[in-house]
Amino acid sequence: MLYRSMPSVRNSLLAAILLISMSMPAIADPDPAHEDSPLGSFIATKLTPDENIFHVSAKRLFGTQKTPAHLQAQAIGTYALGCLAGAQQLPITGDNWQVMRLSRNRNWGTPQIVNFIERIAAEAKAKAGWNGFLVGDMAQPRGGPMLSGHASHQIGLDADIWFTPMPDHVLSSAERENFAPLEMVKDHATLNAETWSESRDKLIQTVAQDPQVARIFVHPPIKKELCRWSGGKGAWLAKVRPLFGHTFHFHVRLKCPEGMGACKDQWEPHPDDGTGCGKELAYWYSDAPWKVIKRDPNAPKPKPRPPLTLAGLPALCRAVVAAP
Numbered sequence: 001m002l003y004r005s006m007p008s009v010r011n012s013l014l015a016a017i018l019l020i021s022m023s024m025p026a027i028a029d030p031d032p033a034h035e036d037s038p039l040g041s042f043i044a045t046k047l048t049p050d051e052n053i054f055h056v057s058a059k060r061l062f063g064t065q066k067t068p069a070h071l072q073a074q075a076i077g078t079y080a081l082g083c084l085a086g087a088q089q090l091p092i093t094g095d096n097w098q099v100m101r102l103s104r105n106r107n108w109g110t111p112q113i114v115n116f117i118e119r120i121a122a123e124a125k126a127k128a129g130w131n132g133f134l135v136g137d138m139a140q141p142r143g144g145p146m147l148s149g150h151a152s153h154q155i156g157l158d159a160d161i162w163f164t165p166m167p168d169h170v171l172s173s174a175e176r177e178n179f180a181p182l183e184m185v186k187d188h189a190t191l192n193a194e195t196w197s198e199s200r201d202k203l204i205q206t207v208a209q210d211p212q213v214a215r216i217f218v219h220p221p222i223k224k225e226l227c228r229w230s231g232g233k234g235a236w237l238a239k240v241r242p243l244f245g246h247t248f249h250f251h252v253r254l255k256c257p258e259g260m261g262a263c264k265d266q267w268e269p270h271p272d273d274g275t276g277c278g279k280e281l282a283y284w285y286s287d288a289p290w291k292v293i294k295r296d297p298n299a300p301k302p303k304p305r306p307p308l309t310l311a312g313l314p315a316l317c318r319a320v321v322a323a324p
Helices: 007-023 038-046 058-063 111-128 173-178 198-208 220-230 235-239 279-284 316-322
Strands: 074-078 081-085 097-099 133-135 158-162 185-187 213-218 240-242 249-254
Touching (some): 111 198, 111 249, 198 213, 198 220, 198 235, 198 249, 213 235, 220 235, 220 240, 220 279
Parallel strands (some): 097 133
Antiparallel strands (some): 133 158, 158 249
């Protein structure tokens, strides 16, 4: 038996799954001790005999999953603390999109976001003249924390779309790994006028006006440009939020789909001016967001935070990671 040398781990897992089955009947009970299950395989091949599954980093646990959990589709938890059951994979090539960085295996999401990307890519071509999407990271096969990169993208409702339009040919696997995106900004305050175009303004407007969209994250100079281009008018602007790091892509986030009760929406943005083009944008042009905190080199180093573990995620995520 896989667990003969680890009775405490086996008992803890069985107790956790039993608890889930009693409180969350919508997801069927997997057998965590089955060696053919992803969790059974993980325990058999990745853990040492003295490791407890509930002390293992959630990044390690979810970041090594290669296949989705064969359960009813459900976004579980919050965008930055959750997981994904019954994920659907966005095909790597469509009429109006191509998936990039295939080696990451992050083109997974809820059926809703897969359908959304397929639909909005066609709308962007019709309304904004956009040739097609290059799709970056969505979610892992079972969502959850990633080994590298994002803090969010955990529940299958986030997707990164490059500001570089899709080429007129189908990219090879090598091109998808090595193709360099165009940078839209020169620094945290300056737009790159050589790469930005009105078609990109129209692209963001088209996506933001969709009722499924909760937020779009862009680097601050891009938000400033959208405010200029639109004349600071349009309720869709409130959804476009300035945030670090979105220099060559925009991050689109969907609202929790109806019927997914385990999904937790963010608060809806309501800037004072209705658009976020006023004091909210001004904050990103102050020193506050960019200030580097200098630490005393002679002070003792702070203790690192303990890693997020399976126990720190919503209870349903235990069934997701254990499911075949």
